[in-house]
Amino acid sequence: MSTETLPTAFLAHRADTASSWWRHAVIYQVYPRSFADASGDGIGDLPGVTAHLEHLVELGVDAVWLSPFYRSPQADAGYDVADYRDVDPLFGELADADALIARAHELGLRVIIDLVPNHTSDEHEWFRAALAAAPGSPERARYHFRDGRGEHGELPPNNWQSIFGGPAWTRTTDPDGTPGQWYLHLFDSKQPDLDWDHPQVRAEFEDVLRFWLDRGVDGFRVDVAHGMVKAPGLPDWEGHVAMIDGTDGADDVDAVDGSGNHGPMFDQEGVHEIYRAWRRVLDTYDGDRAMVTEAWVEPLSRLARYVRPDEAHQSFNFAFLAAGWHAPALRRVITASYAANDRVGAPTTWVLSNHDVVRHASRLGLSDPTHRPNGIGHGDEQPDAVLGLRRARAATLLMLGLPGSAYLYQGEELGLPDHTALDDDLREDPAFFRTGGAERGRDGCRVPLPWSGDAPGFGFSPTGATWLPQPAEWADLAVDRQRGRAGSTYEMYRAALRIRREEQLGSGGLQWLGEPAGEDVLAYRNGDVVVVANLGDVDVPLPADAPVLLASAADVDGVLPAGTTVWLRAS
Structure with missing residues (x-):
């Protein structure tokens, strides 16, 4: 819709x-x-x-x-x-x-x-064991270890990027000091991803x-x-x-x-x-x-x-x-x-x-x-x-x-x-x-x-x-x-949480009340409470017969100022 x-x-x-x-x-x-x-x-x-x-x-x-x-x-x-x-x-x-x-x-x-x-830390006992083990070992199978691409494996296994920036792969160093396999980390290199197929x-x-x-x-x-x-x-x-x-x-x-x-x-x-x-x-x-x-x-x-x-x-x-x-x-x-x-x-x-x-x-x-x-x-x-x-x-x-x-x-x-x-x-x-x-x-x-x-x-x-x-x-x-x-x-x-609890707003229903003052105003009813939020730049009138339960600003007096939400008692 x-x-x-x-x-x-x-x-x-x-x-x-x-x-x-x-x-x-x-x-x-x-x-x-x-x-x-x-x-x-x-x-x-x-x-x-x-x-x-x-x-x-x-x-x-x-x-x-x-x-x-x-x-x-x-x-x-x-x-x-x-x-x-x-x-x-x-x-x-x-x-x-x-x-x-x-x-x-x-x-x-x-x-x-x-x-x-x-992911775990690279200092988790599993990852330490993986680094000490050989390619194809059971220890490495709990993470995503892969051979690199390129003639000498010098390129990452795929082109994925880390959420934190940079490649999502880091290359290991073998015990003899030569470059080894790569491991995947969607975040930092000290956060190797686990293989959840294991x-x-x-x-x-x-x-x-x-x-x-x-x-x-x-x-x-x-x-x-x-x-x-x-x-x-x-x-x-x-x-x-x-x-x-x-x-x-x-x-x-x-x-x-x-x-x-x-x-x-x-x-x-x-x-x-x-x-x-x-x-x-x-x-x-x-x-x-x-x-x-x-x-x-x-x-x-x-x-x-x-x-x-x-x-x-x-x-x-x-x-x-x-x-x-x-x-x-x-x-x-x-x-x-x-x-x-x-x-x-x-x-x-x-x-x-x-x-x-x-x-x-x-x-x-x-x-x-x-x-x-x-x-x-x-x-x-x-x-x-x-x-x-x-x-x-x-x-x-x-x-x-x-x-x-x-x-x-x-x-x-x-x-x-x-x-x-x-x-x-x-x-x-x-x-x-x-x-x-x-x-x-x-x-x-x-x-x-x-x-x-x-x-x-x-x-x-x-x-x-x-x-x-x-x-x-x-x-x-x-x-x-x-x-x-x-x-x-x-x-x-504190007042909002008290009223929310007393009025059981968390388990209530929601009825939209339309757009009484244009698209920048949201109004809905939840139980016996009406919530009106003015996200626009101009004040809008409030119903004269609706008691105010709580307002996000102090300047609510017959009008709802810009940048303000009010909770009203439904009539």
Whole structure:
């Protein structure tokens, strides 16, 4: 159905009567190295997370998702795993993970942890054994080792490029010092891809699932969920794999929208059998354990295949994130998302920010608020901070009013922007180095949180140390400066989550209410709440008889100003 044939007012999604927690939950992402530091070394750790779990309870979320804390050389901030069954000393020890899970459960929070199955670290025992073994050996069969092309094998086995820039192949050196085979890595050279056709790989990860499920975790977020299986023969591909950049959205419910990775290394049919096998493992445990996939897949009908009844429970809606500040695109994505997911009986899982993208308080302040650069730094266009925050608050209320599940990234409840002037000498993201600085990378969205505006390091660490510097203007965004302050971003999030819970918006339905003031205004009804978002440049009138439950800005008085979302009590 094209945009032109959509009625201006219609029911897009019926209320969800299923009781499973993950269908309507609000889940808070913790990036451990930047959340809170208990040890004083300037790097966040698991005891620091545990000490601040009450913050999440006060905020009103249902669960916490932890980015990787496994043993790792930290070449890609822990997404290069050397041991999936241990905690890296940087973050603590295994007992600290147990204590965190136990305390979260005491507080009524569920715990989701990251799983990184596409690749391991090059320091994983399997890869070390592979390098020590001969070509064609069982040890090498667990990865993608290939002979090179060219007269002397001097060319990579195919033309694939790394998502982080440069070739997706690195050549090994044999024990006698001569050049050897090549191995595949869709990301950094220190992240060799596993071969998921190998039964040992499949058995190993099912055992890893059970290891953490036995320790009490409530589910897993699956990294690069669409990338584990490659096309047979690893054929050449003339496209370019890159960090995703959003466009203005799809024109119909099954079109591409700029939120998908393409090529023979992504979204292959074989990934679905992996998720069916994992779902069988999760279903043997009580407590309604869940799995969410990070699958940059389009169109939405293909993304919905990851959340069929016997596969994952949730999949991030990156089409929504990529649509940016553009009302027609958002309306199309929201409508198409419900159409696709409702067909398979799955909830839609909304997200605006995470550890891999420029925070929405920054990217919505750019001159083109539909653009999503891979990082912002010196010499780049600097966002309008005031405009970006205003739009970010409005986008958040638009999202949190939607039925389904929602993910929040740590610090967005404070209105944190990216650190867009971070010194390049301090950057750690491998994407920055592999592209020669052409891509600034993700460090700007990973800066340690400000807890106390007057404390050294804004209270992140007892010593004041922070592994990345915090912008000075973050003092006014610190938790203690916003807690209890009427109109603060933090209190807006708290109010939104309270109303969302009281009104059961997560399990509600969605009825579009047309375009009462032009295409730049979105209006929908969810239960007894009407959400109206003005993405245009001019104020629009509000119904005189509709009480305001919550607004993203303070200047709502009979009109809805530009860059504002309001929740109204339906008449």
